[in-house]
Amino acid sequence: MAYKLYLDGVLFPVAPSKVTVKINNQNETVTLINEGEANILKAAGLSDVEFDLLLPNAEYPFALYPQKFRNAKFYLDKLEELKVQKKSFQYIMTRAFPNEKKLFHTNMTVSLEDYSIVDDAGEGFDTTVKIKLKQYREFITKTCTVDISLPKPQAAMQQTRAAGNAPSGGSYTVVSGDCLWKIAKQFYGDGGKWSVIYNANKSVIGGNPNLIYPGQVLTIPAA
Known part of the structure; x- marks a missing residue:
């Protein structure tokens, strides 16, 4: 046979006559x-x-069959194992x-999503299974530690910034690599004031302050 199908190392007796692989898009269009x-x-x-299998x-x-004949139940049990064990x-x-x-080969880490077992009189005593797999990628959760300890008070003369240096407000056009923290640092000298800019521009930015895009024009409130 020209084509061979393996799932979790198990050779299935009949390769599917048709396999559909859909590469999903995640591009985003913004106005x-x-x-x-x-x-x-x-x-x-x-x-x-996605493909259909004859068992x-x-x-x-x-x-x-690598060693001996196996009936449909052997392969159905294997599919059930993959689903139940969530592996x-x-x-x-x-x-x-x-x-x-x-020719070329395909080797992809996947998970078993949906599968339907079909008994069709047209297939005699054989069983057909409709299978849907999804590509699986390992992911690692990253932990970020934030130091929120307050500095100790110091007996020092308070330095007052000259009124002429205070930001007087205006507008700013977002460029690639910007974030609200960076813009607040640029205008106020304090990235922690990013929420001031966000609250003044919710209608432009939307519900997620982490998503700003080049070309957006933001209003910068006066300090």
């Missing part, structure tokens, strides 16, 4: 003030893999010409 639309390019989302209940010459596994599809000349 800029007086600048039309802009497309923010992001990394591709997790891919979806024979009789031994056919075109079906592959990721390898989806491997090998491809070759009938003369065994190799």
Whole structure:
């Protein structure tokens, strides 16, 4: 057989006649003030893999069994195990010409999402399974420690900033790499005042103060 399918190291007897792999998009289109639309390019989302499998209940010459014949229940039990144990596994599809000349292979870490078991009179005593897999990526939770200890009071003369140096307000156009903390640091000398800028620009920024985009024009309140 030219194509072979392995799920979690188990060779399934009949490779699917059709496999659909969907590479999902995560790009985001935003509307800029007086600048039309802009497309923010992001990394591709997790891919979806869908196919139908034939699980024979009789031994056919075109079906592959590494050691001995296994009926449909053996493979259905394997699918149930993958779902119940909530584990990721390898989806491997090998491809070759009938003369065994190799084509490209697919080796992807996936999770088992949906699967439907179909008993169809048209398939005789065999079982068909509709399977949907989703690409799986390992992730690590990062921990950020913030020091909130207050400085000890010092008996020192208070330095008053000259009135001429206080920010008088105005507007600012966001450039690449900006965040509200950085802008507050630039205008007020204190990044902790980012909320002052955010509260004055909620209608422009939206509900998430961490998402600002190049080209947005922000109002900078006076200090």
